[in-house]
Amino acid sequence: xxxxxxxxxxxxxxxxxxxxxxxxxxxxxxxxxxxxxxxxxxxxxxxxxxxxxxxxxxxxxxxxxxxxxxxxxxxxxxxxxxxxxxxxxxxxxxxxxxxxxxxxxxxxxxxxxxxxxxxxxxxxxxxxxxxxxxxxxxxxxxxxxxxxxxxxxxxxxxxxxxxxxxxxxxxxxxxxxxxxxxxxxxxxxxxxxxxxxxxxxxxxxxxxxxxxxxxxxxxxxxxxxxxxxxxxxxxxxxxxxxxxxxxxxxxxxxxxxxxxxxxxxxxxxxxxxxxxxxxxxxxxxxxxxxxxxxxxxxxxxxxxxxxxxxxxxxxxxxxxxxxxxxxxxxxxxxxxxxxxxxxxxxxxxxxxxxxxxxxxxxxxxxxxxxxxxxxxxxxxxxxxxxxxxxxxxxxxxxxxxxxxxxxxxxxxxxxxxxxxxxxxxxxxxxxxxxxxxxxxxxxxxxxxxxxxxxxxxxxxxxxxxxxxxxxxxxxxxxxxxxxxxxxxxxxxxxxxxxxxxxxxxxxxxxxxxxxxxxxxxxxxxxxxxxxxxxxxxxxxxxxxxxxxxxxxxxxxxxxxxxxxxxxxxxxxxxxxxxxxxxxxxxxxxxxxxxxxxxxxxxxxxxxxxxxxxxxxxx
Amino acid sequence: xxxxxxxxxxxxxxxxxxxxxxxxxxxxxxxxxxxxxxxxxxxxxxxxxxxxxxxxxxxxxxxxxxxxxxxxxxxxxxxxxxxxxxxxxxxxxxxxxxxxxxxxxxxxxxxxxxxxxxxxxxxxxxxxxxxxxxxxxxxxxxxxxxxxxxxxxxxxxxxxxxxxxxxxxxxxxxxxxxxxxxxxxxxxxxxxxxxxxxxxxxxxxxxxxxxxxxxxxxxxxxxxxxxxxxxxxxxxxxxxxxxxxxxxxxxxxxxxxxxxxxxxxxxxxxxxxxxxxxxxxxxxxxxxxxxxxxxxxxxxxxxxxxxxxxxxxxxxxxxxxxxxxxxxxxxxxxxxxxxxxxxxxxxxxxxxxxxxxxxxxxxxxxxxxxxxxxxx
Numbered sequence: 001x002x003x004x005x006x007x008x009x010x011x012x013x014x015x016x017x018x019x020x021x022x023x024x025x026x027x028x029x030x031x032x033x034x035x036x037x038x039x040x041x042x043x044x045x046x047x048x049x050x051x052x053x054x055x056x057x058x059x060x061x062x063x064x065x066x067x068x069x070x071x072x073x074x075x076x077x078x079x080x081x082x083x084x085x086x087x088x089x090x091x092x093x094x095x096x097x098x099x100x101x102x103x104x105x106x107x108x109x110x111x112x113x114x115x116x117x118x119x120x121x122x123x124x125x126x127x128x129x130x131x132x133x134x135x136x137x138x139x140x141x142x143x144x145x146x147x148x149x150x151x152x153x154x155x156x157x158x159x160x161x162x163x164x165x166x167x168x169x170x171x172x173x174x175x176x177x178x179x180x181x182x183x184x185x186x187x188x189x190x191x192x193x194x195x196x197x198x199x200x201x202x203x204x205x206x207x208x209x210x211x212x213x214x215x216x217x218x219x220x221x222x223x224x225x226x227x228x229x230x231x232x233x234x235x236x237x238x239x240x241x242x243x244x245x246x247x248x249x250x251x252x253x254x255x256x257x258x259x260x261x262x263x264x265x266x267x268x269x270x271x272x273x274x275x276x277x278x279x280x281x282x283x284x285x286x287x288x289x290x291x292x293x294x295x296x297x298x299x300x301x302x303x304x305x306x307x308x309x310x311x312x313x314x315x316x317x318x319x320x321x322x323x324x325x326x327x328x329x330x331x332x333x334x335x336x337x338x339x340x341x342x343x344x345x346x347x348x349x350x351x352x353x354x355x356x357x358x359x360x361x362x363x364x365x366x367x368x369x370x371x372x373x374x375x376x377x378x379x380x381x382x383x384x385x386x387x388x389x390x391x392x393x394x395x396x397x398x399x400x401x402x403x404x405x406x407x408x409x410x411x412x413x414x415x416x417x418x419x420x421x422x423x424x425x426x427x428x429x430x431x432x433x434x435x436x437x438x439x440x441x442x443x444x445x446x447x448x449x450x451x452x453x454x455x456x457x458x459x460x461x462x463x464x465x466x467x468x469x470x471x472x473x474x475x476x477x478x479x480x481x482x483x484x485x486x487x488x489x490x491x492x493x494x495x496x497x498x499x500x501x502x503x504x505x506x507x508x509x510x511x512x513x514x515x516x517x518x519x520x521x522x523x524x525x526x527x528x529x530x531x532x533x534x535x536x537x538x539x540x541x542x543x544x545x546x547x548x549x550x551x552x553x554x555x556x557x558x559x560x561x562x563x564x565x566x567x568x569x570x571x572x573x574x575x576x577x578x579x580x581x582x583x584x585x586x587x588x589x590x591x592x593x594x595x596x597x598x599x600x601x602x603x604x605x606x607x608x609x610x611x612x613x614x615x616x617x618x
Numbered sequence: 619x620x621x622x623x624x625x626x627x628x629x630x631x632x633x634x635x636x637x638x639x640x641x642x643x644x645x646x647x648x649x650x651x652x653x654x655x656x657x658x659x660x661x662x663x664x665x666x667x668x669x670x671x672x673x674x675x676x677x678x679x680x681x682x683x684x685x686x687x688x689x690x691x692x693x694x695x696x697x698x699x700x701x702x703x704x705x706x707x708x709x710x711x712x713x714x715x716x717x718x719x720x721x722x723x724x725x726x727x728x729x730x731x732x733x734x735x736x737x738x739x740x741x742x743x744x745x746x747x748x749x750x751x752x753x754x755x756x757x758x759x760x761x762x763x764x765x766x767x768x769x770x771x772x773x774x775x776x777x778x779x780x781x782x783x784x785x786x787x788x789x790x791x792x793x794x795x796x797x798x799x800x801x802x803x804x805x806x807x808x809x810x811x812x813x814x815x816x817x818x819x820x821x822x823x824x825x826x827x828x829x830x831x832x833x834x835x836x837x838x839x840x841x842x843x844x845x846x847x848x849x850x851x852x853x854x855x856x857x858x859x860x861x862x863x864x865x866x867x868x869x870x871x872x873x874x875x876x877x878x879x880x881x882x883x884x885x886x887x888x889x890x891x892x893x894x895x896x897x898x899x900x901x902x903x904x905x906x907x908x909x910x911x912x913x914x915x916x917x918x919x920x921x922x923x924x925x926x927x928x929x930x931x932x933x934x935x936x937x938x939x940x941x942x943x944x945x946x947x948x949x950x951x952x953x954x955x956x957x958x959x960x961x962x963x964x965x966x967x968x969x970x971x972x973x974x975x976x977x978x979x980x981x982x983x984x985x986x987x988x989x990x991x992x993x994x
Contacts, residue, residue: 013759016804017930021922024801024938028914031945032907038952042862043900050862054876061852093883096669 061237062223063196066216067162067488069243071176071206073252074278074483075615078167080176080207085163085295086143087199088135092123094155101153102134108149110142111135114299121184126192133199136181136296137163161199164207164294168252170287171259174315175250175279175481177205177415178290180297194218200294205315205415206246206481213485216243245486247493249278257611258283261604266310266592268317270464271608274583276498277468277477279413281587281608282461284316317460319419322590324452324463325546325597326381327575328402330470330515332390332450333374335401337511341392344374344514350384356391356443363387363447366547378518379528381545383451390450395441398449399425405466406476406501407458413479421462424455453549463588467575470519471542471583473512476501516542520580523602530574533602539613543576543605545597569593574601578609585612642691642987644920647979650913651964655680657906658965661894664872665886666967672886676967683976690980694988695929698981699752705741706749706772712738713779739788740974742776744981746792747935750799755928760804769800786833787958791942798938799931802921836956853889854953856882861895861903861952868899886967888959891951906965907948914941917979920986929985936978943975 042050071080088110095101098120106113111134119134126132138146138158146158164179166172179200182190186201195201196218202211219240258269262285271281288305297305306313314320336342350369353362365383369376377385390398402408408423422428426441433439448454458466461479469476477498484495519542521527523534529545548571572594577586587605594600659673659680666672716738750769754761761769773796781789801810825834839851860876863869874896876882885893895903917937924930943963949955951962963975 008758018922020802021918028941035948038954039900039903043865046862047865050859053859054863
């Protein structure tokens with residue numbers, strides 16, 4: 001009872017408090033004794049050792065950045081190398097007023113005033129004793145200008161560093177990507193020790209994907225400094241481990257041929273080796289000069305590039321989503337054969353248009369074909385045949401088959417940012433639209449999907465992959481740009497096995513034979529749509545042209561390309577593979593607003609295949 | 619029965635000290651603080667390449683902080699007691715705001731920008747001892763189990779917010795602040811032992827589930843600094859070389875090569891004690907530590923002779939927290955404990971903690987000089 005009622009006893013509390021203060025003092029004294037003991041240990045007992053260390057501490061550890069790995073094409077041609085350049089570096093710890101220093105450097109024209117805020121962030125996110133690269137690739141004039149004013153900028157130094165150089169410039173730019181200065185956000189995700197002294201980091205495409213392999217491991221040099229801290233002699237240390245070299249699957253000669261053939265037009269060419277999935281050509285046009293970006297482009301120049309009307313930074317091969325047009329007809333024909341919904345030898349009458357039973361809307365063909373069987377329908381690209389066939393086949397089976405050939409999903413190529421394209425289906429339409437009426441799948445939508453129009457979208461990479469799958473008779477391999485690594489120290493190369501993909505289509509040989517023979521006729525017969533592109537070839541090719549509408553044209557309106565401004569013209573597409581007997585290359589070409597697949601895109605495909613096969617011949 | 623005569627303690631001290639007593643300045647404490655500030659300025663001047671502008675900067679901060687100290691010295695402890703919960707509450711609200719909107723400096727979110735940028739955790743350094751002293755002052759001591767739980771809860775809230783910023787150093791120190799109040803209030807030995815046991819058991823939990831990778835790295839680096847000579851181990855290696863090479867008498871002011879040749883990182887801030895050790899030797903380092911102990915000792919005397927529980931707990935906690943600052947920093951610089959980023963109080967460059975520290979001493983002075991004469 002008594003214990004429950006506690007009364008404040010001031011004197012007892014005062015005594016308790018005093019006791020506690022005494023205990024606290026004892027603890028504090030013992031803790032500080034630990035520090036004093038430690039000081040005695042360091043300063044008296046181990047004085048000789050540390051004194052010697054300090055004397056020897058003319059030796060400073062400097063990070064040695066590793067040499068970035070080189071990039072080669074499949075035949076060993078260098079696509080990315082390192083060349084010596086001068087850069088400006090700043091060490092925060094040695095500078096009293098960083099803002100002022102930056103402002104004065106901007107006045108001298110050595111850095112850009114517009115970049116100062118960004119640079120401050122960058123400097124802030126480094127350790128104060130790290131040298132931060134603030135400007136890459138100084139010209140000789142700038143080096144001289146800084147040298148004259150050197151004494152005004154303590155803590156700022158010129159360093160000779162290796163810069164990235166791409167001998168083939170724009171032609172492979174979208175495949176290789178580029179490197180440029182490490183940003184503050186990127187630095188947060190990196191191992192700061194490993195990147196001490198590294199100025200450049202891969203930003204997009206292969207340079208980005210294989211950044212960690214290309215980078216290598218930082219080393220450090222023990223350098224002797226004088227009383228002012230200037231490096232007098234290099235004593236030793238641990239050398240940096242250079243990054244791995246990449247051997248790509250690309251053939252640079254074919255790549256340049258493709259880029260040249262695109263001739264500055266908006267478009268893309270992708271070529272794949274069907275048996276392995278190795279990408280032989282990965283061209284997107286227009287492109288950019290990766291050397292000027294890697295050299296440290298000004299913000300204004302970069303903005304100009306980014307906002308260019310033709311979007312040169314946009315990787316069309318990877319991210320351009322186009323209506324594939326008639327190039328998907330061989331796949332749909334295979335679907336109809338496989339599901340036995342069509343007799344390939346039965347002929348369909350093409351009057352130049354098609355109407356659904358009980359409807360008046362006319363789905364137009366590009367010309368009147370007369371009586372055509374499946375072979376002729378592919379060879380001459382008859383739309384009406386496919387309108388009829390699709391109505392029998394139905395959208396669900398069409399979707400399933402297009403997906404087996406890799407459309408509608410990312411191919412899994414080893415560079416980031418790939419677009420999945422779109423294969424529509426009833427289920428997709430229900431999910432994609434909010435409005436009840438829009439969620440219904442109409443028969444007319446099946447009809448236009450049959451000629452690769454409507455909702456259907458595919459990237460050039462996907463089209464090349466699908467073509468390779470046809471060429472390899474239903475056995476797809478994951479597209480890849482990397483063949484292997486080379487260890488620069490040992491010179492040992494390590495190659496990767498091709499990765500088979502699961503969605504193989506098991507179709508009878510007879511069906512393959514029929515479709516491939518029709519595709520061969522596209523280039524090889526006198527009535528094939530791309531016969532001009534197939535003339536006088538030393539090898540046998542199979543292909544399919546496509547001309548995809550960008551804008552829908554009302555059915556009674558006459559098509560007049562003169563009146564439609566350039567951007568509204570049809571896209572030109574072509575897929576092909578060769579040699580037919582033993583396919584070594586499958587290629588897809590897209591030329592934006594190129595108007596005609598057979599006239600514009602097919603010759604490009606022919607040139608690329610010819611170049612590649614010429615080198616391949618023993 | 620005692621009669622309380624409301625006359626000021628200082629009035630009996632004679633005319634010579636009218637100025638100091640009129641301003642409620644405690645002479646003993648003031649001498650100690652001035653001595654440490656002077657050592658700090660000398661070390662700073664050496665650490666920053668004899669850059670006058672930076673030293674002037676630091677002096678301006680010191681003057682502002684002394685202003686804060688003077689203001690706090692005028693405030694009656696009873697007034698502080700009345701506003702204590704509000705200070706704590708405002709501190710807690712501002713800490714929450716930082717989580718939501720704060721500026722990011724050096725990769726951590728600690729700053730709040732309202733006109734001037736400041737760290738709300740600074741308010742909490744005084745807000746928490748005020749709150750706990752307020753909570754316990756009119757209850758019987760030693761505190762009941764309920765009061766202990768309440769104190770722990772009040773400590774945990776700000777500590778959690780600060781640890782999330784993340785600012786491990788400040789979180790640890792504020793935890794210690796809370797612990798000192800509860801300890802001084804007379805919490806039973808049984809509780810203390812179980813708390814220590816709980817802490818030991820929770821260490822592995824902290825290691826695997828709470829600590830960031832960089833924090834784990836610091837602990838590993840402490841055990842073996844040479845494992846990462848360019849990275850986290852660099853600080854400790856260079857700091858030990860600086861201190862050790864100072865020997866007994868030091869290498870002389872402005873003559874330490876570790877500091878002057880810029881081998882010693884953060885030598886004007888967290889690692890300034892290494893520079894003191896290098897240039898002033900064991901003797902200089904000992905002198906510095908003794909002055910710190912003198913200041914802490916004076917604070918504890920003020921606490922022990924304070925006239926009410928609130929003042930006692932508050933003064934005791936402020937003094938002991940100050941001690942922990944000194945201990946954590948010097949132990950970290952000499953490589954006894956992992957690097958947690960706590961500056962050496964009153965010496966390290968940078969003004970945010972200077973104001974709080976001297977404001978705390980202002981409170982000590984107020985407690986000492988506003989004592990009522992007790993006549994029998």
